[in-house]
Amino acid sequence: xxxxxxxxxxxxxxxxxxxxxAKRLVEEGGVDCFILRSGxxxxxxxxxxxxVQIVRDLKAKLCFMVGSFWGGRPPVEGQTFxxxxxxxxxxxxxxxxxxxxxxxxxxxxxxxxxxxxxxxTHGRYRHPAYIDGMFxxxxxxxxxxxxxxxAGIPQGDILTARSAWEKAFGSLDKESxxxxxxxxxxxxxxxxxxxxxxxxxxxxxxxxIHQSISKYKKAVNECGVSFGANGYTPFGALICxxxxxxxxxxxCDFLQPLLCYMEWHRYMLISAWARYIQQFLKIDESVAIQAxxxxxxxxxxxxxxSLNEIDTFAEGSMESVYSIVSKExxxxxxxxxxxxxLQPVLRGKDWDWxxxxxxVDEAKAIGIDSFVFMGxxxxxxxxxxxxxxxxxMSAWS
Numbered sequence: 001x002x003x004x005x006x007x008x009x010x011x012x013x014x015x016x017x018x019x020x021x022a023k024r025l026v027e028e029g030g031v032d033c034f035i036l037r038s039g040x041x042x043x044x045x046x047x048x049x050x051x052v053q054i055v056r057d058l059k060a061k062l063c064f065m066v067g068s069f070w071g072g073r074p075p076v077e078g079q080t081f082x083x084x085x086x087x088x089x090x091x092x093x094x095x096x097x098x099x100x101x102x103x104x105x106x107x108x109x110x111x112x113x114x115x116x117x118x119x120x121t122h123g124r125y126r127h128p129a130y131i132d133g134m135f136x137x138x139x140x141x142x143x144x145x146x147x148x149x150x151a152g153i154p155q156g157d158i159l160t161a162r163s164a165w166e167k168a169f170g171s172l173d174k175e176s177x178x179x180x181x182x183x184x185x186x187x188x189x190x191x192x193x194x195x196x197x198x199x200x201x202x203x204x205x206x207x208x209i210h211q212s213i214s215k216y217k218k219a220v221n222e223c224g225v226s227f228g229a230n231g232y233t234p235f236g237a238l239i240c241x242x243x244x245x246x247x248x249x250x251x252c253d254f255l256q257p258l259l260c261y262m263e264w265h266r267y268m269l270i271s272a273w274a275r276y277i278q279q280f281l282k283i284d285e286s287v288a289i290q291a292x293x294x295x296x297x298x299x300x301x302x303x304x305x306s307l308n309e310i311d312t313f314a315e316g317s318m319e320s321v322y323s324i325v326s327k328e329x330x331x332x333x334x335x336x337x338x339x340x341x342l343q344p345v346l347r348g349k350d351w352d353w354x355x356x357x358x359x360v361d362e363a364k365a366i367g368i369d370s371f372v373f374m375g376x377x378x379x380x381x382x383x384x385x386x387x388x389x390x391x392x393m394s395a396w397s
Contacts, residue, residue, distance in 0.1 A: 004360075005370040006379070007033035007343065009065065013389030014396045016047035019054045021385050021396070026058050029379030033061040035119060035372065038109065047389070052113050063117040064109055065230075068102060068212075069094050069124070093144040094125065094208050094241065102212075103219040110223035117226035119256065123213060124240040125205055127232055127265065128185070128296075129272040134239070135162050151207070153200040161189070161197035168192040169280035174287050177277070181294035185239055188295055205241030213251040221253075228254035230345060233265050234331040235297040244335050254341040257332060259325050260374045262315045266324055269296060270303055271310045301327055318352045322359070329363050336367040344368060349375030 008031050015022045015034060025031040034055045038044060055062045069092045092098045106118060126133040135158055145155055169192070172180070181188055189198045213229065220227040229252055232240045237257075242248065248255050258265065273292035274285060281288075286305035293299045302323040304310050315321070325346070335342055344363055346356060356378055360371065376396050377384060387394050 004030065004364075005032055005343075006030045007035050007061075007063065007370075007372040008348065008376055008379070009035050009037065009345070009372060009374045010376075010396060011037050011387075011389060011394045012045050012047040012051035013394035014387050015051035015054050017387045017389060017394075018385045018396070021380075022054055023058060024380050025376060026060055028381075029376065031060065031379065033063055033116075033372075035063040035065050038064040038066050045389070048113070052115075061116040062113070063119055064113070064115050065119045065121050066106060066109065068120050068122050068216075069098065093141055094123075094205075094212055095144065095147060096211075097143060099212050099215050103215055106216060107219050107223055110220055110225045115225055117228060117254070118220050119254075120213070120216060120227075120229040123216075123229045124209060124232055124237075124242050126240070127269070128236050128239055129264075129269040131272060131276055135159075147208075148204060151200075151204045153197065153204045157195070157197040158201055161193040161195040164195060165189050165192035166280050168194075169277060172281055174283055177281065177283065177287065177291050178294065181291040182299070184297060185236075185295045202238060202241075206238070206243045206247055209241035210243065210247040210251065213247065217251045217253075226253045228252045228256065228340065228343075230256040230258050233258060234328055234335075236265070236269065244338075248340060249338040252340040254343055254370075255335070255338075256343045256345050256372055257328070258345050259328050260345045260347045262321055262324070263313065266298070267303065267310050267313050267316065270298070271307055274307060274310075297331070298324060298327070315347075315350055318355055321351060322355050325359055326362060329359060329366070329368075332363075332368070333366045341370055342368055343370045343372050345372040345374060347375055348373030348378040351378070353378055 006029065008025060015036070022034070036048070036051060038048070052062060109115075110118060128134060148155060180191055183191065186198055186202060190196055217227040229248065231237050231242045231244065231248070234244065234257060237244055244255065270289060270292045273295060274288035277283070277288045277291055278285065285307050289303065289305050289307070289310070290299065293301065293303060302317075302320045304313060313320070329344065332342060332344065346359065363371070373379060384396050387396060389395070
């Protein structure tokens with residue numbers, strides 16, 4: 001860990017309930033930043049004030065992880081493919097309707113607790129495993145629909161394009177499917193639909209997120225606090241409206257790519273799109289899985305070729321985890337030179353520590369010197385204390 005900056009995701013209950021362990025994380029694990037999950041609804045736990053003081057006493061940096069677009073209106077109904085927890089979570093449509101409220105909440109948090117930094121989580125659209133939620137977004141939201149139309153992407157264009165690419169699936173054979181899938185999700189859908197609607201949708205999403213994040217950064221920086229965000233994995237960030245290349249370079253002091261969620265961000269994604277393809281094209285599921293992997297630039301990674309296996313793969317085998325996360329680290333290489341500090345988020349539990357060492361070394365080799373861990377067994381050897389808290393996220397792990 002020498003020469004590295006290390007942050008850890010944790011709940012205020014964890015720090016306040018086991019201060020001696022927090023001290024061990026600093027002294028033995030090299031943690032220099034505690035990223036406190038402050039809750040999506042901004043009703044702070046009773047432990048927060050005590051946790052803040054403990055972090056200050058340890059001379060570590062204090063960061064708050066805060067919600068953004070989750071927690072508002074109900075999701076679009078009609079999810080019919082592989083399940084996604086985002087298909088069940090209420091989520092606001094990004095944009096000016098919620099920006100003012102979020103700015104006020106972020107500033108209140110910064111002025112009350114005076115953290116060193118604030119990290120926005122879920123500052124994006126729904127992730128690509130929730131297919132209906134991606135392409136039917138804001139159907140019943142007149143304000144949002146008006147903004148889409150004004151930006152040159154009326155909802156009807158997306159629905160027409162979706163109908164076209166679903167029809168086009170039926171004209172493909174195995175070879176042509178695998179070939180066109182190599183172009184990545186956006187080009188894949190545009191070519192099949194013979195339309196640029198998806199490109200226009202992505203541009204609209206990225207611009208909307210950019211405008212919102214710009215407001216948040218300005219408000220937070222005015223309080224003397226550094227601003228950043230965590231992000232969907234590099235291969236799927238753009239379709240979610242998260243532009244690592246341009247927008248985040250202009251709006252973030254730091255960026256935390258979430259490389260730690262295997263089931264939710266990888267396996268669920270591949271399962272959903274393989275099943276989606278099979279709705280319209282009669283092919284072996286192993287071919288549909290390979291096409292889905294290609295679409296998300298994971299074609300050469302190790303993922304089971306059976307949907308039943310994927311659906312029960314949970315957080316995956318270490319062989320699979322390494323093949324995916326190692327590739328994603330290399331995908332981060334173009335962003336190392338950006339104005340923001342790149343801070344990949346890795347699992348600090350469950351993974352093989354030798355493998356984690358190797359991933360850290362690979363990241364350091366491309367110029368990354370700052371990491372965040374979710375879970376702490378990798379950092380401090382020995383048992384992790386139990387925490388009785390107010391949230392399912394209260395535990396250290």
